Amino acid sequence: MSEPAWRPLGPAGNNVRRNVRRLRERRGWGYGHVEERLAREGRAITTLGLSAIDSGERLVDVDDLVALAAVFGLDVEELLRPPLDCDTCHGAPPAGFMCMECETSALRTAGA
Template sequence: MTAPISAEVIAKLRALRKIQKVSAQQLSDRMTELGYPVARTVIANLENGRRTEVSIDHVVIAAQSLGTTVMALLNEPVECPQCKGEPPAGFTCNTCGAGETR
């Protein structure tokens, strides 16, 4: 089981990535350029719940790669321009992925 804070941070990183239309491979490439080599599969496994622990190093570099900060991830909601974080019941937002079940 993923710890609640880890799950929230992973979900916010995923939402930011989707909102910015950044693929998992592009995020992997950006993180590698910043000195933190990470495979696309690691990002996919985190986002799909197959991997439940995320290092602070990963979070810091992923945040930088997506133009945000760790403090923003912890303290601010991710505002999807399409659904505002609340897609209609039973639906998944195509922009941020909110409402998706795992």
């Protein structure tokens, strides 16, 4: 049996998606600006591809992740984690809730 062509993002994929969008918007960068910077890093992602990353319709592979981290001047781990600079939840909403500001969600813990 073959794997489906599209899989929903997991928690790390959603963190990457949200962080890339948040960082791009905070810096006032359009998709075209990010596309140019990625090309200089040797990893071409079109504006359409960047839009699909923002919406969760495109998975970010390891090479994309490394290039995106370089573009934003971050370590890869920083793109994988919930955003600690969210003024509302600081990357740690209560278990079972989602922050409406950064869209980070916390899973319920076992026994909760």
